[in-house]
Amino acid sequence: MCIETALDRLRNLLGSRFVTSDAVRSIHGRNETWYPETPPDGVAFPESTEDVAQILRICSEERCPVVPWGTGTSLEANALAVRGGISLDMGRMDRILAIHSEGLDAVVQPGVTREALNTHLRDSGLFFPVDPGANASLGGMAATRASGTTALRYGTMRENVLALEVVLADGRVIRTGSRARKSASGYDLTRLIVGSEGTLGVITELTLRLQGQPEAISAAICRFDSIRGAVDTVIQTIQMGVPMARMEFVDDRTVRGFNFHSGGSMPEAPHLFLEFHGSESAVAEQAATVAEIAADNGGAGFEWSTRTEDRAALWKMRHNVHYAYQTLRPGCMPMTTDICVPISRLAEAVLETRADLDASPITGAIVGHVGDGNFHTGLLIERGNAEELAIAKDLAGRMNARALRMGGTISGEHGIGLGKMDYMEAEHGPAWEVMAQLKRCLDPLNILNPGKVVRID
Template sequence: MTIAAALEALAQLLGQRLSRSKSDLDLHAASETYYPLARPDAVAYPRDTAEVSALVRICAEHGCPITGWGAGTSLEGQAQAFSGGVVVDFREMDKVLEINAEDMDVRVQPGCTREALNTELRATGLFFPVDPGANASLGGMAMTRASGTTAVRYGTMRDNVLGLEVVLADGRVIRTGTRARKSSAGYDLTGLMVGSEGTLGLVTELTLRLRGQPEAVTAAVCGFPDMHGAVAAVIDTIQMGVPMARIEFVDAAMAGIFNAASGGSMPETPHLMVEFHGSEAGVREQVETFGAIVADHGATGFDWAERPEDRTRLWEMRHRAHWSTLASAPGKRALVTDICVPISRLAEAVEETAADIAASPVTGPILGHVGDGNFHAILLFDPDDGTELDTVKALSHRMAERALAMGGTCTGEHGIGIGKQAYIKAEHGEGWQVMGALKAALDPQNILNPGKLVPPRN
């Protein structure tokens, strides 16, 4: 059993849609963050579930590793083929298959992106709310249990995936879940697959929950004299039950990066970026309540964005934070951290993280979806300076340990991949071994995204 024999059989199945060109291998070797290149032996471009099933059967027969690929935006190395083998790129499986407007759900193929789906939904009055910032594929979002700026109101992918079609490690095709809004029929296989990072199967179809477009939408940005006031305002807003659609935090360094990238004039102080959804009257009430809360914490310089184009500019600035940060430091790379803590510990976690970064020789602006206790530091380092890489890894390590000590998690939305395996045992204890047992039962040859998420095989 060899990879070469698998590739020969796959070439007969897929023809020119099995690529071994250097440009394709290089494209599928990189990630958005600091991990080294990991070239696969080939890249496959299937067009339907039957081809994915046949592809997996061939790879299983020859013991060839398989790694799924959506848009390549994952941040913990999930889509990189560190064991070689075949990367399965789902770009040709990108269709919206069925919109059920009355039931507010939709069936899509895994390569369909979040933006493409919402474009297709415009005429229906519905939208898909999970917004991680990048125009990620929906299959990849499900596999990493992604969330983002709107999770505080609409939940994560865990809350918005109703069912899946999955090709297992032996080529069998199963369907998990139904279009019903609830079920007590056996194990929750949908929940098991969402967040499994391609280690248990390849998703070939998703059934997703949709939401109604709100009657009124208003967004705003406001500054604070210090970090504590901004984070305390978030905590009070959540505890008051204000139904925020988005509530994002950026520190002073990130505000300066936004200005440089967009030609803006935000004061270089901590800021909150917020959005309200609802009826006209409901949004007005939410705005008034929020305004009173943040005023008590020293907020100034409210800049309201009621027109759609103004809101788009505001959130594009936030969504481009990663790339804007890299542009602010040419030649640098980034280690993007991702922790989530209980809301009551949020101010403490952010302030301790900021002090830790300030005491180090590297820079790292802080931002995050703080409405659910999730925030990030974009730690910049010179890729040719091993000392700087060690420094940012140590900062990230302390962030993860801090989160765990506070009753939180080492990853709120980026997943485990290879980057967070050092912490998942501490977070889950014997539960991590249970994950490994599930992996061994469903993928006894360890061909699906090997080396990721679960304990190493002996």
């Protein structure tokens, strides 16, 4: 490995688009949670697929690690250059290349953010549905197999990426998938790349599935006297086949954070945040059905609205939960983690997790996309406090073990990064070594985001 030679060659190739200043390196060494700052040796700013291919050819020849970077909003250190090398900032590859309105798909570069795409689509009657909360780049969302609040109805990035252009570790450019809605042609390389966290290739173009804007949208909020009542409402709603668009659970501590952060006055009790899509009559019928289910489970204060500003305020509050948590313990740093379990075990998993948090000396709160069995904890720890960090890691480990015991997974949407590596073998068994074999095949020199997802050293 000769990183210095790689840096010199990249500087000659890219000129001012290759930066080694402390300030830029520091930005690309930060993350949204507790992991220490880990700056790369340099940051490259490609503007085309050919740029990416040339960069990877150089880095392959010099055995220099390459870590793709979108907007840096991942939560498990997914984009940190933990073994040095370069950060490949895809932010300048931000063009929307084509909108096929009749075919319901869009072709974009990886640096386009989900909000930018939806702003562009505003007058088309279409939208891109995957909403992880943060204004993440679409390339990063595909790399981490992102989902979010709307996955219950529209699926995750796995279901919404039709095709990709990918640059492999040696600089080869391949295309996977097509605009067709289904195919029986060969291995599904698109699904292999989606969720690989930049360890198998660098995404340089995406073809995405779009949805038609529903005729009517309404949002609702309902409080409960117990966590079980809220979660049972979720389970019964799903079992009845009500076509929910969003179904979010927040516990009383999360509500307290919302009130601190946004100046609200919500009762500090478990709540469900809901959204319904469809015709005007269908939306009204769905809301009435869920209100009845909620009432049977101790729900009260069911309020729903079709006003755009009311819906926007509700989901803005929900999307800002990461920052709301920090108001629960000013000066803290959040450690966030997630698991996903079968819907039949959801109540059990949430209640056991809440009991763990209550017995812990650190502050913790729960929020989740519970309609698909996925929930998160925010654990508030003092910066630099090794004892509290150890407690938080133990709580996260207990959550992972709980998910596997209940037939679930250690991550519904955060991905693996660094934080979940120690639990991959327990979830996947011999299949984890098969993943490593795939990595060795596509990246034999281990230059693409090394140290993530699999262990091959």
